[in-house]
Amino acid sequence: MSPSSNKTTSRFGHLPLSTSGPLECALKGTVLLTHPYFNKGSAFTPDERRDFALAGLLPPSVQTLEQQVQRAYEQYCARPDDLAKNTFLTSMKEQNEVLYFRLLHDHLPEMFSVVYTPTEGDAIQNYSRIFRRPDGLFLNIHDVDRVYHDLSLWGTADDIDYIVVTDGEEILGIGDQGCGGILISIAKLALTTLCAGIHPNRVLPVVLDCGTDNEELLNDPLYLGLREKRVRGEAYDNFVDTFVKAARKLYPKAYIHFEDFGLQNARRLLNKYRPEIPCFNDDVQGTGCVTLAAIFAGLHVTKQKVDDIRLVIFGAGTAGVGIADQVRDAIATERGISKEEAAKQIWLIDKPGILTTDTEDLSEGQKPYAKAEDEWESKDRNLLAVVKQVKPNVLIGTSTVPRSFTKEVVEAMASSVERPIILPLSNPTRLHEAVPSDLLEWTNGKALVATGSPFKPVKGPWGESGKEVEIEVAECNNSVVFPGIGLGSILSRAKLVTDKMLVAAVNGVAQLSPALKDSTAPLLPGVDVVRDVSVVVARKVIQSAVEEGVATQEGIPDDEAELDEWIREQMWDPVYRPLKYVNKEGASREAKGEMRVVGSVEGREQQ
Ligand SMILES: NC(=O)c1ccc[n+]([C@@H]2O[C@H](COP(=O)([O-])OP(=O)(O)OC[C@H]3O[C@@H](n4cnc5c(N)ncnc54)[C@H](O)[C@@H]3O)[C@@H](O)[C@H]2O)c1
Numbered sequence: 001m002s003p004s005s006n007k008t009t010s011r012f013g014h015l016p017l018s019t020s021g022p023l024e025c026a027l028k029g030t031v032l033l034t035h036p037y038f039n040k041g042s043a044f045t046p047d048e049r050r051d052f053a054l055a056g057l058l059p060p061s062v063q064t065l066e067q068q069v070q071r072a073y074e075q076y077c078a079r080p081d082d083l084a085k086n087t088f089l090t091s092m093k094e095q096n097e098v099l100y101f102r103l104l105h106d107h108l109p110e111m112f113s114v115v116y117t118p119t120e121g122d123a124i125q126n127y128s129r130i131f132r133r134p135d136g137l138f139l140n141i142h143d144v145d146r147v148y149h150d151l152s153l154w155g156t157a158d159d160i161d162y163i164v165v166t167d168g169e170e171i172l173g174i175g176d177q178g179c180g181g182i183l184i185s186i187a188k189l190a191l192t193t194l195c196a197g198i199h200p201n202r203v204l205p206v207v208l209d210c211g212t213d214n215e216e217l218l219n220d221p222l223y224l225g226l227r228e229k230r231v232r233g234e235a236y237d238n239f240v241d242t243f244v245k246a247a248r249k250l251y252p253k254a255y256i257h258f259e260d261f262g263l264q265n266a267r268r269l270l271n272k273y274r275p276e277i278p279c280f281n282d283d284v285q286g287t288g289c290v291t292l293a294a295i296f297a298g299l300h301v302t303k304q305k306v307d308d309i310r311l312v313i314f315g316a317g318t319a320g321v322g323i324a325d326q327v328r329d330a331i332a333t334e335r336g337i338s339k340e341e342a343a344k345q346i347w348l349i350d351k352p353g354i355l356t357t358d359t360e361d362l363s364e365g366q367k368p369y370a371k372a373e374d375e376w377e378s379k380d381r382n383l384l385a386v387v388k389q390v391k392p393n394v395l396i397g398t399s400t401v402p403r404s405f406t407k408e409v410v411e412a413m414a415s416s417v418e419r420p421i422i423l424p425l426s427n428p429t430r431l432h433e434a435v436p437s438d439l440l441e442w443t444n445g446k447a448l449v450a451t452g453s454p455f456k457p458v459k460g461p462w463g464e465s466g467k468e469v470e471i472e473v474a475e476c477n478n479s480v481v482f483p484g485i486g487l488g489s490i491l492s493r494a495k496l497v498t499d500k501m502l503v504a505a506v507n508g509v510a511q512l513s514p515a516l517k518d519s520t521a522p523l524l525p526g527v528d529v530v531r532d533v534s535v536v537v538a539r540k541v542i543q544s545a546v547e548e549g550v551a552t553q554e555g556i557p558d559d560e561a562e563l564d565e566w567i568r569e570q571m572w573d574p575v576y577r578p579l580k581y582v583n584k585e586g587a588s589r590e591a592k593g594e595m596r597v598v599g600s601v602e603g604r605e606q607q
């Protein structure tokens with residue numbers, strides 16, 4: 001099935017991912033009203049009310065989507081805090097998906113932090129307490145034999161484009177959240193729809209429950225996941241592999257996005273599957289791409305080149321090393337030097353301090369950056385000592401250590417570079433290595449700042465004039481880039497996600513940086529233009545996939561403007577489509593409402 005309920009071929013001569021026009025539906029009455037994909041609530045038209053046995057089930061006034069958004073927004077505002085707003089939105093998603101996405105679409109800058117980081121982190125921590133209805137696919141390590149079957153309930157070979165999977169071990173910056181991790185898979189997918197128009201009925205959120213090492217959860221009588229320590233080693237690898245193989249077999253077109261896996265597994269799994277399937281690790285690659293785009297924008301403002309990069313990364317875990325790799329590869333390509341040579345421009349710090357060849361237990365990912373022990377002058381190995389010796393022009397935090405970019409550290413950095421680029425990226429907000437107001441104050445407004453979570457603009461009497469100015473701080477979050485990379489990969493039906501496709505994505509974001517035109521503007525484009533950013537990123541990714549010979553989709557337009565149109569045409573929009581009743585016999589799975597909500601619809605009688 002798939003977007004098949006109306007097979008309108010596009011003018012490009014293919015079946016687009018998202019279609020417009022009437023939507024076939026075999027559900028009626030209360031079953032229809034409780035189905036989030038088809039439900040329109042008070043917006044069902046008089047004809048639909050008649051054809052779908054809804055007349056007595058709705059108050060008589062027929063309303064528009066805009067009126068529904070207005071009501072929903074008022075209800076949203078009445079919720080007392082962000083977590084309550086987040087759970088309100090989750091309920092709305094379970095009731096009426098078009099309204100949910102439209103509400104978010106119309107209020108995106110305001111609601112982004114409520115459906116995503118940082119509030120989603122609170123929702124995940126409280127998963128077993130705020131739980132009302134399940135959403136997503138729960139697989140557990142003791143039922144490996146059931147993985148194929150449980151996955152198969154979500155559709156047939158053509159039905160799924162995008163899978164987000166987590167094992168819940170390293171969620172945002174809040175660590176092991178066990179099966180509550182399902183909410184990060186759901187949130188990342190909501191973003192792919194919102195930011196890149198990926199069809200919400202063609203995605204699959206998954207949690208691989210392997211137990212949890214979070215004592216609080218293990219001792220919580222209401223915890224919903226496997227109540228045991230994490231299973232690791234061969235059994236874990238076998239579980240992940242069973243999932244990946246089953247997903248590939250059942251949904252051969254689907255792109256697999258790995259999210260928030262633990263340090264020991266994220267990179268290892270990526271290295272294992274990348275050469276074989278279209279997959280992506282958001283924390284490694286998404287973070288690397290968006291951060292590199294921010295650095296490029298910063299260098300533009302400081303009028304420096306990649307040769308000038310002297311990058312210190314504080315917190316050399318999944319994200320830190322992912323960023324290092326992305327920056328190193330860009331330096332190597334731009335300068336035409338080896339990766340080893342390029343790595344000399346990057347210094348990593350972790351718990352033991354600066355990483356050197358003598359540091360014990362270096363991970364495989366950290367090794368390329370370890371500096372020769374004799375290069376190190378100071379006895380101190382901490383951040384301050386490193387900043388003093390290295391004189392970096394870029395400082396990045398991915399450590400989860402709040403306030404670790406102290407005044408002393410920042411002043412030391414600012415004493416040797418005119419405009420330090422400082423990116424505290426640890427989420428959620430309370431874990432940021434520094435807050436923008438401090439960074440700007442300590443540098444008299446000179447720091448070029450972008451943060452992992454959103455911050456309000458900062459006002460201060462900076463610059464020559466001493467007049468109060470307002471500085472907008474960019475959010476440097478992988479959400480700027482992963483939706484577009486996913487969109488480009490699935491539209492081109494890329495067999496693999498290559499390095500060049502990622503570099504293309506970085507260039508796509510960097511060229512849209514407001515700082516290119518105005519050196520006081522944010523380093524990265526904001527959420528208000530996120531769909532346009534996704535189109536550009538997707539275009540770059542598709543062009544690169546074609547050049548690399550990994551695109552399998554036929555009929556991709558060569559012309560840039562046509563390609564943009566081809567992309568936009570396939571993006572899903574939150575608008576109601578007229579419903580057309582079809583008899584259940586012979587109806588598609590989509591029309592029968594069997595995708596995504598298999599458990600709750602199957603077996604229920606239509607009215
Ligand atoms: N903004 C984004 O787009 C984005 C993307 C991914 C991750 N992150 C954030 O980055 C942070 C790290 O995520 P991760 O997945 O890499 O986690 P991780 O656990 O893999 O890495 C954290 C690293 O910091 C190190 N660290 C801890 N305490 C330290 C200290 N006192 N000094 C130096 N190093 C220390 C750890 O040893 C580890 O290597 C999280 O807060 C996460 O939310 C942000």
Ligand SMILES: O=C(O)C[C@H](O)C(=O)O
Pocket residue numbers: 117171172173260282283427477478479
């Ligand atoms: O999810 C985010 O906000 C970014 C990133 O993927 C993270 O794990 O922190």
Ligand SMILES: [Mg+2]
Pocket residue numbers: 171172259260282283
């Ligand atoms: Mg993440």
